Structures are given as C-alpha cells and as structure tokens.
Amino acid sequence: MPYSQSVRGKRKTNTRLGELDLVRELRARAARGTRAGVRLGIGDDCALIAARSGEELAVTTDLSIAGRHFRLDWHPPEAVGHRTLARGLSDLAAMGARPVAAFLSLGLPTELTRASGHKSASSWMSRFLDGLLRLAGEHSVPLAGGDLAQSPLAVADIVLMGAVPRGRALLRSGARPGDALYVTGTLGGAAAAMERMKMQVREAGRIAKKSEPALAPHLYPQPRVAQGMWLVRRRAATAAIDLSDGLSIDLGHICEESGVAAEVDALALPVAAGATLDQALHGGEDYELLFAARPAVRLPRAIAGVRVTRIGRVVRRRKGKPTVTLVSPQGRQPLEPRGWEHFK
C-alpha cells in the first residue's frame, strides 16, 4: 500500500535521492504491513482509509529531529525507527484507539540512504525502517504513505491514525474528585536507561551492541496500545494520558484539563528496577499510561500482560493549594512539574 503518492508519484521531486532503488525498497517493505481498512495507499495522490460507522478517527503527529529527539552518533538506527513510531502509537494508546494506519515523512541526508560499505550492507534508512516496521508489525498497523526528501538534517514526522467507538475516546478531561489514579508498567526505566547510555558514551565514546538490551526501556519503549483499547472496551477509565514527559508533568495535564487536583503516594509508585524515585516522578519517555477510574471500578492486577498499579487519587482543586501533592511517610509536599532533557 504504502509509500504511495509521495514516493511513486507526485513527490517524485522529493525522491531524487539519486536512487530509485531506495524508494522501491521503502515501498516494497511498507507494503507488507498492508491490511483491511486501508484501501489504497500506493501509486496515487492520497491513501484512502475506510472508517467504520460508529467510530471516530484519532489523529496525531510527532516530529523527531536529529540532535534533539535522537542522536545519530548514539542511537542505533533501529531504535530511532522504533521510537519514532512508538511516540505516535503511544498517543493512540492514550485515547484508547485501535491503530489503523501510519504515515511517515522522512527527510534524510543522502549518505544515510546509502549502504555503508561496512560488512552490514544496510543503510541507516534501511535499519531505521527495520525498527519502525518491526514495531508496526507487532501492532498490525500498515505504513500507508508518506513523503521522502533529501535534507541536510535527519527529520522524521510520524502520523498515526486510529479508530475509537464514537464518544468513547479516553480524554484528559474526564477525571473527577474521588477517582483513583493508576499507571501501567513501571516508571523511570527510560530515564535510568538514558543515564546509563550517556555514561557509556562518556566512557567509551559509543554504545556497545551488547548493552542494548539493558538500554531497552530508553531505546525500545513499548506503547500500551492494548491496554488503552482494553480501558475503552470496559469503559473503565474516566481520563487517560501517556507518560511521555514524565509523571509530574503529565499528571498536571490531566489535572489542568479536568479541573481537579491529585495526590500521589510515593510508596505506591512502581519504580523501575535500577531507577530512582526522582526518575519515576520526573523521567520522561516511559510511554506508560496514566489513567483515572471511578473508585468503585475493580481493575485486574495486569491488563494484557502489563501490571497496573494504583498510585494515588483525584481530589478537588483548591485555591492556593498545589495541583499535585506527593504524599510520603515524611509528609506532604507539592510535586512540581519537571521534565527531561533532550540530546543537545
């Protein structure tokens, strides 16, 4: 389906990377992901998506830029591809949407589209697609189109379209006082892995292939698509968001949009192995789901194989009081929003 318009057709201009083989590769590989719902993605000006009646479409775009969201000298290309798609899938997960199609706009320096001459004959782009399409396959989402251009700076913009029963999408704005707060998985793992990665780079100048598994929470985060869909199906959540910026910021968004405040129990937080409480509170890019549910709702310990932990509650907003409060045996303290660092 895929690499449609752009590549075959009208964006011919963009595809003058000198190598038509490149475009063919991209299209051929993307085509494997094709499935129902995408009627036409190839060789035309647009992809055509069939929406089911009674459903709304959720759409999100995420721009990833070399030097800011990833570093060519640090991140394996497969991880950049994975992370690019994961950001978009995680947005769908936060709405509880079923992924329908992905579109990728890729701007790359020519050298990243060429085989390296190394023993591995694959280009950076080819390995980027390995990572992206592997994750796409795991979530059965076809790459239905996009654009390709030569660019002095590597940039990737991912568009995800998902479907959700009309009126049932998980919003940030539905949390009410009395709701319990939950997170999927563990927190701080991505921030801890990023610290380990930075340390390795400082010491060795690069990331050792063998240490990639230990860096997986940063390099290969798992968007919680099945968990979001489960919450919609069971009508279990009143509000949800994905933890991309970190708990302290993202819980703040739920509070702001819902007009409420929240309390987080420090001792209840599912801190990832090797992570600190600080990383669990403020580390970004865990891509877990944070959601609110009415107190009477009984949730299982795990949803679709991923642990769910109750971490606090939604309370009424009061003037002069902090929006988010961290409750620990030492007492109560405001939890100020604090984000994570980019790769500068």
Place this chain on the structure above:
Amino acid sequence: MPYSQSVRGKRKTNTRLGELDLVRELRARAARGTRAGVRLGIGDDCALIAARSGEELAVTTDLSIAGRHFRLDWHPPEAVGHRTLARGLSDLAAMGARPVAAFLSLGLPTELTRASGHKSASSWMSRFLDGLLRLAGEHSVPLAGGDLAQSPLAVADIVLMGAVPRGRALLRSGARPGDALYVTGTLGGAAAAMERMKMQVREAGRIAKKSEPALAPHLYPQPRVAQGMWLVRRRAATAAIDLSDGLSIDLGHICEESGVAAEVDALALPVAAGATLDQALHGGEDYELLFAARPAVRLPRAIAGVRVTRIGRVVRRRKGKPTVTLVSPQGRQPLEPRGWEHFK
C-alpha cells in the same frame, strides 16, 4: 481545535522554544479554523475526526524543507506557509476529496519564532501561519493539530485529511483508451514566475515586495479543490492527478498506473501568459488538475470559475512506442518526462 496534544500536552518537551506565548499564539490562531467534523483537537493526545458514513478518508503528507522546497532568503514567509498547505490540498483535489482537517508539524530555529524587532513585529513563524491559515480559511479546513519542535533547519510537514464518497475517489489508474485528456487553468505559470524570481534575486539580491503579485503563480498557487470535488460529484472523470512535477512527468504517472499511453496536442495546451511551451510541458508546481474523461462526456468551459481545456487523448499502449507523444504541426515526438529544479 488545533495545536492540540503536541503543543499543550504531551509534546511539552518539543515546545521548549523558550516562549510559551508562541504556542499560545499558534493554538489561538489555529482555533479560529475549527468547524464540524473535528470534535476535539486541543489539549489532548490526539485530534478526533468524525467520519460520515458512506465516505472514505483520503490522507496525504508533504514534507517541505528549507533550502530544498523553499529558501528563507527568497520566499516571503507567507508564501512558504501558503505553499506548504497548497501542496497537501492539491493532493486532496487530485482525489476529488473534500478537505476535513490539516495537521502541521513544524521544526524551526528559535530565531524564526521571535519577532524580528523590525517595524513589522511579526516573527517568521507568525507570518508563515498568516499565509497557511489564510489559504486554510479559503478552503474551510481547520488546523486540527500537529507538533512543534526546535530545529536547526526549518522543516514543515503538512498532513491533509479529506473525505470522499466511498469508491468514488479519482485515481490515477482509471484512464482508458479513447478518453479525452483535460487540464484546469493554465500551464507553466509557476515555472515562469520562478524564473522571474531567480532573475530578481540575481539582480537585486532579494524579491521586491511590489513584484510579489507577478510571482503569484509560484508563490501562491491555487489548489483546485472545488474542481476535483465537482468531478467526483458529476462522475465526470475516469482518472486524475495534480500537476506538481509537470505535465510530462504527471501524465506519465497516469499512463503507468492506468496501463495506457497518451497523446498531447501542442497547439491545444493552455500556456500561461509569459510562459514558454517548454515550461508548460515540464514546469512543475502549477497545481492544476490533469484528468481523463470518457469521450462522450461533455464538460463545461470552466468548472467553479476555472477554465478547462482539452489537451489530448488516451490511447492504447504499444510495445516500443513512447508512452506520451507530443503532436504538433511539425509532427509527432516522444514527450520525455523532465522535472523542475529545487532551490539548491
């Protein structure tokens, strides 16, 4: 609706351009475009789009990169914004789709987001949005979301979603031998204007404000959205494409996808005032529609106020014969695909 997720919410990380005012401006301005069909675009992880039953959604993405698709030192920011959206709208027009929503991912150097200190207090970004949102308003398409990131290189990825009655989208693949070929508007105007612009830059180092109207075919091309929708409504066309790369390339795409050949009558071509035949045949970015119609179909002289001209015919493909032939009083010659130049 707009500038949604990204800007307010999860892409907080991306929005650290230092100026929250910037994000507020963007969201406030995009919000004006809101309309039915887009239920939620702001303050959440995704925008929600309501599809009508019996319709398919057409989706297209177009990446524009400084130095390649536009030049910061040549193009007025308003024109860059206009051209960014026009590329996407033209893809919808080529399918005959009604525009539903646009999404914009914007990566900008910090200085382009700041007021210049000049007498005009507007930043490059603000003027870019002026141009983009003016065209969006003309086509009643809301900016429903997107992403914003700091980037050393200016990049803009536009996503357009449109709707078309199921099974009725204009494809490249439907042309049959015997069909007549038509184009909207005139051809070569954008290429001629680009030549004038280059000459001005060579001579004066910049584009004079007063000469912008003369450069309009290049700076402010008009996507033929209403004309594409008309063709779908009347079931008048068997195939269509927008002329982004130039007639010689884009007619080749129709032939390739439809498995046919074509003849173009040189004398029939509606060459734009000030353009050459060569520019009409090979100049890109006119964003007119090229379409095929059964010979019995009677078309008006103009569709929605834009002239329609019969320029040739679809014929059977024959081995060893050129795919596209130019027919002139001097005889017949193969019309080889030849594209336009980027701004390198």
